[in-house]
Structure formats: C-alpha cells, structure tokens
Amino acid sequence: MDCINDIPSLRAQIAHWRAQGERVALVPTMGNLHAGHLSLIGEARRHAQRVVASIFVNPLQFGPGEDFAAYPRTLAEDRERLGAAGCDLLFAPGVETLYPHGQEGHTRVEVPGLSDLLCGASRPGHFVGVATVVCKLLNLVQPDVALFGEKDYQQLLVIRRMVEDLALPVEIVGVPTVREPDGLAMSSRNGYLTPAERAQAPALYHALCAAAQSVRDGGEVASVERTAREALAAAGLEPDYVQVCAARTLAPASPEDRERVILAAARLGRARLIDNVNV
C-alpha cells in the first residue's frame, strides 16, 4: 500500500482512479489504529473500489493543555495494518501541508449549535478543528463516501450537518462502535490507562447500558442521568456529562422523541473517555 504525504501526488492518484470510473471511499483517522478503525476500512471496501485512509493528528482540534504532544504516533505499524485490511492508499500529511499559513491563519469551518454541546462545551473549539480538517480532507480526496465511527457520535452529527449545509457531494456513513470483550469502546486513548484504570474503564459502557434500560423502562430522564453519574463516580471515574439526547439534534430528550441516544464522557487518570448507546 502506498503512503503519500503531499497534495499533488494525492490528487494525481485519485484522478487516475476516477479516470477508470472507480468509486473512492475516505476513512479519516488520527492513527494509532485499532480494530475500530479497521472496521471502518472493512465497511469502506463495501462502498467503493478504492479506499483511502488518512492519518493526521490535527492540532486544530486539541485545546491548550490537551494531549496533542502525547497523542500516540505509530505510523509504521498503522501502515502495516491498513495494508493488511485492504486499504489502497494512506495519506499522511504533515501539519505544514494541511495548514500552510499556520493553524491560526487557516480558514475555519464552524457548525454552530451542535458544536457547543456536550464534548464541545468541555472542549471549546474542538469541533471547529474537526469540521475544518474533515472539510479539507473531503476537498482533497473528493471521495464518493466517507466513513466515521458512531463511537464519536457528536462528531458524526457535526460532520453530517457540515456536509448538508455546505452541500458537499459526499455520502457520510456511520459505523457501529467496536468494543473490547468487556464492553470498553476501543480508543487510541485507552493506551493512557494504567492496568488498574483499564479494569475500571468498562464502567462507562455499563453505566450507559443500565441508563438505556432505565429509560426504556420509563425512568425519568434527570434521575436516570443522576444515577449513571453516581455509578461512574462509584467506579472511580470522574464524570464530565451523562445526557439522554434526541438522536438527531442532541437536544435534551423529551418523551416525544422516538430516537434517543445517551452520551457520556468521563475522566479516568490521564484519559478522557467517551461513549454512547442508543435507547
């Protein structure tokens, strides 16, 4: 599998495939790949003849004091895994390639409203960074389809909304969360956990599953959320939010909402874990 770092080579390869009438899928990532990322590659293969993955640890989506410098960078192993999973091309640009005027000077894409809730409230500017880099990657690769994990549910909605608002000609596909056998959602940040924290971490998913069952049983939303926060704290996690939301807007769920999702974030040692479940 080829790895390309520069924009002209990327465009030339994509143009070559297009000239052959092939469909192209894009899977954007920050690398340190695990089975969750590889399931996106597998799903991408079902949608297109050619699969492009990108690896870019995007400085624009990290706040001051967050883990940009510490974020695991494992390009050689990632490249092996992508090749074995049937990816056709890896695009791994440097920061100066995507942000030639510096990240401060770069045009930004903002999806208002959705970007300010939940993780956006805890990480101001995060979703502007995400929307900006994904918009740029979509313009560079011009894929027919781009795939994103439901694990980052708010991110998936922000991207769907950006694509709709800016009329970008791409189909966005969400892919179910891949979990460890004990329920913990796979994440590059799980590597920050000590063995003791790793044993505590599945409490996040278990609290969400219990909350979903309580909502299905007719439990009152505020009390379900409180119980879940208490369960997280009892398990040694520091809850950031637990919220039952309307699945399409992430507004606080009302009894009339037919599709609901419960989202949570919690801190555990050096890691900030997020997860969600459908009700």
Ligand code: AMP
């Ligand atoms: P990241 O490298 O964390 O930016 O993630 C790249 C893509 O992989 C995003 O679309 C994520 O939502 C997706 N992803 C991350 N973890 C998982 C997982 N456990 N299951 C499915 N998709 C995931």
